[in-house]
Amino acid sequence: xxxxxxxxxxxxxxxxxxxxxxxxxxxxxxxxxxxxxxxxxxxxxxxxxxxxxxxxxxxxxxxxxxxxxxxxxxxx
Numbered sequence: 001x002x003x004x005x006x007x008x009x010x011x012x013x014x015x016x017x018x019x020x021x022x023x024x025x026x027x028x029x030x031x032x033x034x035x036x037x038x039x040x041x042x043x044x045x046x047x048x049x050x051x052x053x054x055x056x057x058x059x060x061x062x063x064x065x066x067x068x069x070x071x072x073x074x075x076x
Contacts, residue, residue, distance in 0.1 A: 005051070008049050009066055010067055010070045012045070016039070016040050023036035
């Protein structure tokens with residue numbers, strides 16, 4: 001069984017992006033952003049797994065293409 005590296009990278013980036021409102025809320029309320037850090041770590045692990053699974057064939061220029069490819073799979 002192989003992992004879909006594009007899917008891991010896209011989901012990891014989306015999860016990390018969703019942690020930003022939580023981090024901002026924690027900083028505004030002057031408390032430590034525990035949940036935001038946990039979610040960012042989860043997103044980073046997913047992105048890391050996606051890049052590691054591509055065996056060095058993943059570049060920054062491929063990220064927008066990955067988003068479009070995953071969106072096309074969802075639409076079809």
